[in-house]
Amino acid sequence: MTATQDRPAAEIGKDRRRKEDQRLITGRTRWTDNITLPGMLHLAMVRSPFAHASITSVDVEAAKASPNVVAVLSGKDFGAELGVCINAWPITPDQKTPNHSPMPADRVAFAGEIVAVVVARSAAEARDAAELVDVEYDELPAVIGIKNALKDEVLAHPDLGTNKSALWVFDSNEVGTGSDVEAAIETARTDGIVIEREYRQQRLIPAFMEPRSVVVDPTGEQITMWSATQIPHILRFALAATTGVPESKIRVIAPDVGGGFGGKLQTTPEEWIAWAVARRLSKPVKYTETRSESLMAAHHGRDQVQTLTLAADKDGKVTGLKVHLDADLGAYIAVVGGGVPVLGAFMFNAIYKFPSYRFECQTVLTNTTFTDAYRGAGRPEATYAIERLMDELAAEVGVDPLEIRERNWITHEEFPFTTVAGLEYDTGNYEAATAKARESFGYDALRAEQKERRDRGDRVQLGIGVSTFTEMCGLAPSRVLGSLDYGAGGWEHASVRMLATGKVEIVTGASAHGQGHETAFSQIVADRLGVPFEDVEVLHGDTQIAHKGLDTYGSRSLVVGGEALVRAVDKVIDKAKHLAAHLLEASEDDLEYKGGRFTVAGTDQGVAIQELATAAFAAHNYPEDMEPSLDADATYDPVNFNYPHGTHLCAMEVDTETGAVKMRKYTCCDDIGVIINPLIVAGQVHGGLVQGIAQALWEEAVHDDAGTLVSGSFVDYLLPTSADTISFDVVHTDEPSVCTTNTLGTKGVGEAGTIASTPAVVNAVVDAIRHLGINDIQMPCTPERVWRAIQGSKAGGATETPPDAMPHFAEGEANQQSHEGALDQDGAGQ
């Protein structure tokens, strides 16, 4: 038996329980708000109630006199040391970018913006005193909503002269990746099918469960910031770049972080103010937001109007796609800001073979909370648009939605495939994923039931929604980011430290906040290095330990950070081999590495990696031409994105009398390449699905006409509960399409569920009532909107399109029937 000599059962693919869980299920956690330092002071923010106003005076005297208040500071009390909030991705050279002070002294541009900070010995005393700060404002007209902003009648920032920040364009005809979309549309108008639609991506709030919190300790040689952030490394860089403190004097720690979903991919005014106050007072400070503050002032997501034209021939083979986005940046351009909708530019064509494509994105400034990444960031919006359009095309042609997709998708023999947006999809198998999903879902039986209910005129109608999504993830090849004018690269760094006792410490620049990196990365190292899973410790989230990194977002940690880790491990093995050959007095060529042990071919001589680590530590006997260390680093820059895909099928029941919708079944078959830990993957998919479903059915951040966020608490911003959701049917293809651009063959999964599920749900709702003459329901598909759509159809007519609503489309175009004006009233286009 040689089994014990061999590598233990492969870790990759095993449903390991998570290493992280022990402390989390016992409350032995270190959230930022749990940190208490000697002499620590607490901050409370004074926020503007107005969406747009000049600050005429800030009277802090009463607040200062309040018990245990140490200081009350407003924007005018700070100079350049306060720094600015940065935009790292100016999408065009002429982008209009408003100056974003963490705490402006003269003018506020959204309700919730910070105008003063109170510093007290306790959080309660700070909040009490914040009530006493008397700010005088001169209210200015506020611009709310994309369509209003585009008119440029009221300006979010009068000094800029316009609300239009940037126009970003991609045209396949101009760059040579495809033909002219206008010609395709013209042809289709006379001899094919043209689908024209306007879809609304409502504004969402990431709503991570842990409110943001920041602690700054200015004592000691380095100034330390603990923050509930996804991006400790970017945060450190931005603090150095904007506040005049050398990067080497800054230590940023992301301790346990309670979810992010893009919402903590930000460099925030609150962090900058805490930094400045701690430096000013030379005392540790803490600021933890309330949930209401979080919903109001942490960045929001999505918020686009999508104007779409799809051209196809009579058989439903697509010939062109024209996309115009108007995207609401809010009051400022946040760290990624306008880059989020631009990320969608490459994904509207999705899995389909469009010969021509044009994409435009107009970003606008409004007097609302600034927007930025939210799970999927650009790709959910694109996927929603194309997957809704494909269902509309199927309806127009009169075929099953799966069939229309099959007529147009890239077949598995056609990979690698260069798309009309210029990306090279390396692998995929849409046929296999669809076949598996279809079978697991019971597609044919549900279609039969749908028909039966329809024939019977059942009050509760059944709809089936399809979403055959792909996405680009693993952000990102640095040169690609450079070509898009992003301010940083997309590489990741890893280190492997072989400890004297034979244990292994790995350091990653990825910064987990719930994903389970400690577990998955341990599995990777255990397999590749041949050491026990339990002997691997994963360190991250502290810039003094993980000194290099680009953090966690864009489904990048495994596919970029994991690959860096693989390469660092391989370097360790190379070094160890050299030492092993020396100690075994053998030639390196005769050594075989297996199961964590070098053996000399044809002998029983061998040495374990742990013994080599000890030998390197002792350094009593090692080759002249090596340093006494097995440790290694690697920095990996991906050569391509990766392209997970899947087929999602959703069955929704719609009560035609009340408009109530109920999810009956949800099946997804995702092809994400090689799976490291199926338990963690399933968890990522489940959570992603519910966030996408929540966009379809429940969530919407609403500002009133004055710019006040009316969905400013969990009473009004409808996060789904366990009672609103169902258990999901999650399957994978039998033979995954292994990614060819990383060693492990993995593809990202963090955002897949969110990207795929929203159109599947809305397609199902529309499918249930399409026979009533309905072809759209605006998100979220509340019972009221569904009911109004049904009532509208019963009243016998389509909503009239006002003549000015659709400048994008040819006059009198018949099949364009929805428009935002009507959607705002009843959310339905019939």
Add this chain to the structure above:
Amino acid sequence: MTKIELTVDGAAVSDDVEPRMLLVQYLREKLGKTGTVIGCDTSNCGACTVHLDGTSVKSCNVLAVQANGRTVTTIEGLADTAEGDLHPVQASFRECHGLQCGFCTPGMIMQAVDLLGENPDPTEEEVRLGMEGNLCRCTGYHNIVKSVLHAAEGAKA
């Protein structure tokens, strides 16, 4: 200031507190029981759920003075963690991957323990209704529901 005396995770404690102080603030700020967390300010999220005389409460919805003379159990007192032991519901959340970021988890576990105390053999529907007052943003609830059902199964075995 009002003097309160109560038992928290098996230990008798006594403090002078402001009458307005919430139980969750008392637990976190005075006792350092930071395993119990605050996720909202409208009693929607349930992250702060603890047991008060054996029944689950959202500790942001109870004043510290209301806990006077009573017994509080937090996630930190649910099992003898010093020995590495886990309460069966804790073990079940781990086994079924019922947590990701873990922020809602203490509240979820405390609520699940109470739910199973009242109804040791719930249906999926009953679990979903019983856990409705606790929000999670990571798991989509799928594995939380599974964890609770798994714990119920384990108790029967």
